[in-house]
Amino acid sequence: MKVLVINCGSSTIKYQLIDMAKDEVIAKGRCDKIGYEDSNLIYKNLRDGKKLDEVPVSMPDHKVGMKVLLDTLQDEKIGVISDINEISAIGHRVVAGGEKYNKAVIVDDNVVEDILELAEIAPLHNKGAVMGINAIREVASSIPNVVVFDTAFHQTMPDYNYLYAIDKKYYTNNHIRRYGAHGTSYQYITKRLAKLMGKNKDEINAIICHIGGGASVCAIKNGKSYDTSMGYTPLEGLIMETRCGDIDPAVILKILRIENYSVDEMDDLLNKKSGRIGFTGIGDFRLMKDAALEGNKDAILMRKMQTQRIKKYIGAYMAELNHVDAIVFTGGIMENNDDEIANAVSDMEELGIELDAKRNKEAFRGEGLVSTDSSRIKIYLIPTNEELEIANQTVELVKDM
Numbered sequence: 001m002k003v004l005v006i007n008c009g010s011s012t013i014k015y016q017l018i019d020m021a022k023d024e025v026i027a028k029g030r031c032d033k034i035g036y037e038d039s040n041l042i043y044k045n046l047r048d049g050k051k052l053d054e055v056p057v058s059m060p061d062h063k064v065g066m067k068v069l070l071d072t073l074q075d076e077k078i079g080v081i082s083d084i085n086e087i088s089a090i091g092h093r094v095v096a097g098g099e100k101y102n103k104a105v106i107v108d109d110n111v112v113e114d115i116l117e118l119a120e121i122a123p124l125h126n127k128g129a130v131m132g133i134n135a136i137r138e139v140a141s142s143i144p145n146v147v148v149f150d151t152a153f154h155q156t157m158p159d160y161n162y163l164y165a166i167d168k169k170y171y172t173n174n175h176i177r178r179y180g181a182h183g184t185s186y187q188y189i190t191k192r193l194a195k196l197m198g199k200n201k202d203e204i205n206a207i208i209c210h211i212g213g214g215a216s217v218c219a220i221k222n223g224k225s226y227d228t229s230m231g232y233t234p235l236e237g238l239i240m241e242t243r244c245g246d247i248d249p250a251v252i253l254k255i256l257r258i259e260n261y262s263v264d265e266m267d268d269l270l271n272k273k274s275g276r277i278g279f280t281g282i283g284d285f286r287l288m289k290d291a292a293l294e295g296n297k298d299a300i301l302m303r304k305m306q307t308q309r310i311k312k313y314i315g316a317y318m319a320e321l322n323h324v325d326a327i328v329f330t331g332g333i334m335e336n337n338d339d340e341i342a343n344a345v346s347d348m349e350e351l352g353i354e355l356d357a358k359r360n361k362e363a364f365r366g367e368g369l370v371s372t373d374s375s376r377i378k379i380y381l382i383p384t385n386e387e388l389e390i391a392n393q394t395v396e397l398v399k400d401m
Contacts, residue, residue: 001019001020001021001088001089001395001399002017002018002019002020002026002081002086002087002088003017003018003020003087003088003089003090003091003391003394003395004016004017004018004073004087004089004090004091004143005017005018005090005091005092005093005387005390005391005394006090006091006092006093006132006136007092007093007129007386007387008062008092008128008129008131008132008133009125009128010127010128010131011032011033011034011035011036011128012030012031012032012033012034012128013030013031013034013062013065013066013069013132014029014030015028015029015030015031015069016028016387017073017080017081017087018387018388018391020391020392020395023388024046025046025387026045026046026047026080027043027044027045027046027047027073027079027080028043028044028046029041029042029043029044029052029069029072030042031057031059031065031068031069032054033059034059034060034061034062034064034065035059035060035061038056039056039057039058039059039060039065040054040055040056040057041054041055041057041059041068041069041072042054042055043055043072043078045078045079045080047080050077050078051078052072052078061131061135062131062132062134062135063134063135063138063139065135066132066135066136066138066139066140067139070084070139070140073087084140084143085142085143087140087143088143088395088398089143089144089145089146089394089395089397089398090136090140090143090144090145090146090394091104091145091146091147091148091390091391091393091394092107092129092132092133092145092146092147092148092390093129093148093150093184093386093390094115094125094126094129094147094148094149094150095121095122095125095126095129095149095150095151095181095234096115096118096119096121096122096125096126096149096150096151096179096181097114097115097118097147097149097150097151097152098114098118098121098151098175098179099155099175099177100114100118101114101149101151101152102152102155103152103393104146104147104148104149104152104393104394104396104397105146105147105397106144106145106146106397106398107133107137107144107145107146107147111147112130112133112134115129115130115133115147116130120233121151121179121232121233122150122181122233122234123233123267123271125234129147133145133147144398144401146393146394146397146398148184148389148390148393148394149183149184150180150181150182150183150184150185151179151180151181151183152183153180153183153184153186153187153225154178154179154180154183154218154225154228155225156224156225156226157178157180157225157226157227157228158226161178161226161227162177162178162179163177163178164176164177164178164231164232176232177232178228178230178231178232178236179230179231179232179233180216180218180225180228180229180230180231181214181216181228181230181234182210182214182216182218182228182230183225184386184389184390185210185330185331185384185386185389186208186210186218186220186225186228187389188384188385188386188388188389189208189210189328189330189382189384190204190206190208190220190223192382193206193208193326193328193380193382194223196369196380196382197325197326197378199325200223201223202222202223202224203222203223204220204222204223204325204326205220205221205222205321205323205324205325206219206220206324206325206326206327206328207219207220207313207314207317207318207321207324207326207327207328208220208327208328208330209310209313209314209327209328209329209330209331209334209344210330210331210384211238211310211329211330211331211332211333211334211340212331212332212333213240213241213242213283213285213332214234214240214241214243215237215238215239215240215331215333216228216229216230216234216237216238217229217237217238217310217313217314217317219317219320219321221321226320226321227317227320229245229313233271235270235271237309237313238306238309238310238313239275239276239302239305239306239309240275240276241275241276241277241283241284241285242271242272242273242274242275242276242277242278242283243270243271243274243275244270244274244275244278245275245309246309247270252266252270255269276288276302276306279298279301279302279305280296280298280299280302281298282299285332285333285337288302288303289303289337303343307340307343307344310344311344311348314327314344314345314348315351318351324377325377325378326377326378326379326380327345327353327377327378327379327380328379328380328381328382329341329344329379329380329381329382330381330382330383330384331384334381335365335381335383336364336365338360338361338363338364338381341355341360341370341379341381342355342357342360345379351377352375352376352377353371353375353376353377353379354371354372354374354375355370355371355372355375355379356370356371356372356373356375359371359372360381363381366381366383367380367381367382367383368380368381
């Protein structure tokens, strides 16, 4: 069985084709800048290494983008399938499923409507996902589609962790509460951690730090989400590439008065013009790190601010969980910067957290235990694999169709 996994934004389609018999990615790539004159295709056949690198292709909308994607997968010279019917199912990443969806579901018109209605919870994600779902349903109507929600994993949080201390009518009438995100990643990491530790998943208590362009922390209790740093939207919590993370609400009111912003302008500032990009002018972590190493004072300070926020959440979740088996780091920043892991757990020896510098170096861009043998709480680097988790959940739903 082959599953096509799709993650759509408003102008991008990221995709992987996975052979589920081997848990093997056989092709992957991205359709970039959809709707723009310089739209292009990135594609790699992982069986023979043939690839296309930012090849200009006209993609005025997602429907054309999906057709380009499917045609490339079937191409006689560089493709990996001979017919579209070799794809058994299509799995989509959707960030926000609200309280209605606590598990993956097969797509129908009602599900699509719900995803659009929930776009307020994930304004940068849900609308793009719907563009992709509608497009692929048009160009490949015979293939079943499944949506996997990032928020679904967090539906196990207790009410005292997901409710806000505001007038309860806003929860009752408007469903305003903590939903979290990165749930698909946390679900994969929890299963993988249990395997590495030789435990059943429901025996695991852990703190997982998913640190990339978007970033969050999750407290795992008995294998389930107990608390998480992102809130009603992915804006809350850690400092991110373009998002501010935790902030005193009075600061928002003050800026509104200073700038005379509309609600939409304020939303744009907090979601797209804050975080690293707002404070330093450099959003990409790699470029900001280079700037810090070259002596840029704002970049140096931002690295410290990011680390401090991560440490605060680790400490808070240790207090919530009482017993912690492991702290896990995942996501692009931690998977590619061993020094960021070292920074995040520095000066925590009194809490039973001890990093092994040699193991940390050896695990760089890989997987493994990075704590000392004497560390009471184990530290792991585990690369996330959201696509495989989406594919597995997709297979579970369609296998009997």
